[in-house]
Amino acid sequence: MPIVELQHVRKVYDTKVAVDDISFTIEPGTMFGLLGPNGSGKTSSIRMMIGITVPDSGTVQLFDKPFDRGSLKRVGYLPEERGLYKKMKVMDQLVFLGQLHGLDATVASKRAHVWCEKMQITEAIPKKTEELSKGMQQKIQFIAALLHDPELIIMDEPFSGLDPVNATLLQDTLIDLRQQGKAVLFSTHRMDQVEKLCDAICLIDNGRVVLSGAMREIKSRYPANRVVLHFSGDDSFLRHPSIESFKNYNGQAEIKLVENADGQGLLAEAVKHARITRFEVMEPTLEEIFISTVGDKVDA
Amino acid sequence: MRNVWLIAKREYLERVRTKAFLISTILIPLLMGGGIVGSIIAGGKAKSTSHITVVSPDQQLATDLQAELENGRDSHMTVDVISPGNSHTRDTLDSMLADKQLDGYLWIDPAPTPSERPKFSYTPRSTADISTKGSIRSALNTVLLRERLAHQGMVSSDVNAMMEPVTVDTTQAGKSADTTSSFVAIYVLFFLMYMVIMLYGMNVARSIIEEKTSRVFEVLLATIRPEEMMAGKMIGVGSVGITQVAVWLAAAILLTSGPIMGAIGGGSVHVSLSAMQIIFFVVYFILGFMLYSSIAAALGAMVNSEQELQQLNMFLVMPLAACMFALAPVISNPSGPVARVISLIPFCTPLIMYLRISLAMPPWQEIALSIVLMIATIYAVLWVASRIYRVGVLMYGKRPNLPEILRWLKYS
Incomplete structure (x- = not known):
């Protein structure tokens, strides 16, 4: 049962086509990356998923039924433009947002305390939001999106503006949530994160899907033909027929294999001549795939 | 409906808790109170407390006027009576005005014929002192009316009863x-x-x-x-x-x-x-x-x-x-x-x-x-x-x- 299903969704603002024929599905227990350059239609797509705007054509299904506002209580949303009531105390704010998602005040407050501990911001609880740093406010907003234990978590650029420590904290939390069977969708333009985290992706550009599917499947479409080999000793194996070209930096070789070679023959040959400290067949990185798909339009 | 209530509650509590709300809520009644106290004080002032001198050839008229001005309905003045005045009186009074010992004096000239009224002229120290002038005028009216009524043979208690101010009750019965x-x-x-x-x-x-x-x-x-x-x-x-x-x-x-x-x-x-x-x-x-x-x-x-x-x-x-x-x-x-x-x-x-x-x-x-x-x-x-x-x-x-x-x- 897919949690989210978009079919041929299209949205036009005045004269600009924001989203043009986008389709994808998100299954429970998956981490889904929505990728694309700025202005490509990521936020517009997300807003249609949660009913802030309605598509001009196409359909949005949440929890396997046509969009219905009642489903929104099962969705957690972190907007790209963060916003909290500045003058409000953190706990009041979290309880208020929890209540809007259908929680009762005592449950909301209990859960808020647990989450604040988890996100290491217990010292912020009695403070007013305006007294907090931007990163802290972002964590509060993150908690607000998760307080009601949503089955679908939608985060628009969740990592922007966080330091590496907090980004990791957030990342681990998202992985936990996926483990619990939640569907997580996040948008980003940072390829390294997507590569590590996502089970499936959808890359959009100019409102159109450029690349979409499970991560494994996408990667398998692109040949793994690069090898990194660290060695000491005789380098004569570098003339092996499976090698198309190579660069050797003092025993750290970057090798490009000829088409359809799998590198095992090369490894066997190398072992005969030299001592091998590292041998790795490199998968193409998402970034490389992007560049080969959309050219240099992606501002990663 | 629950959402409307939640939004309303948040909005209400956040606003009521602000200092601005507290201050304006308290300040306005304080200002109202201040205004009322102020108007009481000002109202007290409006009852003239000036010190004047009445110069009159008619002793009776002068003392009646003195009584009315000192203990009347809308004045608590201090009144000296000079009766009758002589040629130096005016000079003396003028110099007293200059020395701020007096707020003004009322000069009464006798009526040329008994059917006419005497002639009154008031000399204030400051022309801006309207309330004293007003008090004197109403006191004169009262005194003259009373005198005239007494002349007609009316008993003084009847005169007083007649001079009582009228109150009109605007409350009406029913829902008309x-x-x-x-x-x-x-x-x-x-x-x-x-x-x-x-x-x-x-x-x-x-x-x-x-x-x-x-x-x-x-x-x-x-x-x-x-x-x-x-x-x-x-x-x-x-x-x-x-x-x-x-x-x-x-x-x-x-x-x-x-x-x-x-x-x-x-x-x-x-x-x-x-x-x-x-x-x-x-x-x-x-x-x-x-x-x-x-x-x-x-x-x-x-x-x-x-x-x-x-x-x-x-x-x-x-x-x-x-x-x-x-x-x-x-x-x-x-x-x-x-x-x-x-x-x-x-x-x-x-x-x-x-x-x-x-x-x-x-x-x-x-x-x-x-x-x-x-x-x-x-x-x-x-x-x-x-x-x-x-x-x-x-x-x-x-x-x-x-x-x-x-x-x-x-x-x-």
Whole structure:
């Protein structure tokens, strides 16, 4: 049962086509990356998923039924433009947002305390939001999106503006949530994160899907033909027929294999001549795939 | 409904907790109290306490005048009597004026013939001292009248009884129209509504602008409908206004009742309202406030900053001010077709229907219809406002023009 299903969704603002024929599905227990350059239609797509705007054509299904506002209580949303009531105390704010998602005040407050501990911001609880740093406010907003234990978590650029420590904290939390069977969708333009985290992706550009599917499947479409080999000793194996070209930096070789070679023959040959400290067949990185798909339009 | 309540509760509590609210809630009654105490003091001053000299050839007239000025109804002066004056008296008095030993002197020349009045001339130290002059004039009138009546052979106790001031009781029995009371109530309603709409209607608009700039709306819109948010904001901010006005009114009633008013010496217009009039006052005040607040919400949804709001706030009070022109025809014929039509226009209902109710009770169907129409209008305005809001917040930037707003209404 897919949690989210978009079919041929299209949205036009005045004269600009924001989203043009986008389709994808998100299954429970998956981490889904929505990728694309700025202005490509990521936020517009997300807003249609949660009913802030309605598509001009196409359909949005949440929890396997046509969009219905009642489903929104099962969705957690972190907007790209963060916003909290500045003058409000953190706990009041979290309880208020929890209540809007259908929680009762005592449950909301209990859960808020647990989450604040988890996100290491217990010292912020009695403070007013305006007294907090931007990163802290972002964590509060993150908690607000998760307080009601949503089955679908939608985060628009969740990592922007966080330091590496907090980004990791957030990342681990998202992985936990996926483990619990939640569907997580996040948008980003940072390829390294997507590569590590996502089970499936959808890359959009100019409102159109450029690349979409499970991560494994996408990667398998692109040949793994690069090898990194660290060695000491005789380098004569570098003339092996499976090698198309190579660069050797003092025993750290970057090798490009000829088409359809799998590198095992090369490894066997190398072992005969030299001592091998590292041998790795490199998968193409998402970034490389992007560049080969959309050219240099992606501002990663 | 739960969402509306949650939004309203948050808005109310956050606002009531601010220092600004506390200060203005307390400050206004303090100012009112101060004003009343001030007017008591000023009122005391208005009873002239000047020191004057009366120069008169007629000893009796001079002492009567002295008694009236020293212990009269509206003066507590110190009066010296010189009777009769001589040629040096005027010079002496003039120098006393210059030395500020006197505030003025009254020179009385005898009447040329017995049927005429004596000639009075008052020389004040300062021409600005109007109250002393006024007191002297009324005291003279009293004294002369009394003298004349005594001459006609009237007993002095009868004279005093006749000179008692008349009190007119404006309270009427039954529910018949009391035009003065209705008038006062209508004007109070008008000014109260005007003030509250300017203060708190604007706050509704501001709170919606705040929501846009703080960008909380996107989280909210991901769970609730924009119309729920609008309604919640309006009710929340509106309740703050009603709370404050209630505190002020309570303070005003306390301050103007009993001992304090007694101390000023009464003299105020006595307004008597029936329970019915009070109930409708509250009902129409709240409905009117909500209607105008919903317009404020729509204005707030249209603009991006308070400066832009300033340019539009005339639209908020214009319909209310326009109602004032309808008062005259409604008063002259409260059950006529003009009054009936105008009182059903939602923007005029609070004032005009209320006026009709206090003049001549209209049929209950018309009252019910007016209330239904108002509620429907509030809902419609909120619906439009929420449309404008939903599209407006997502397309920040310039203020939309009318065709754009009309187009936005079609978006969903």
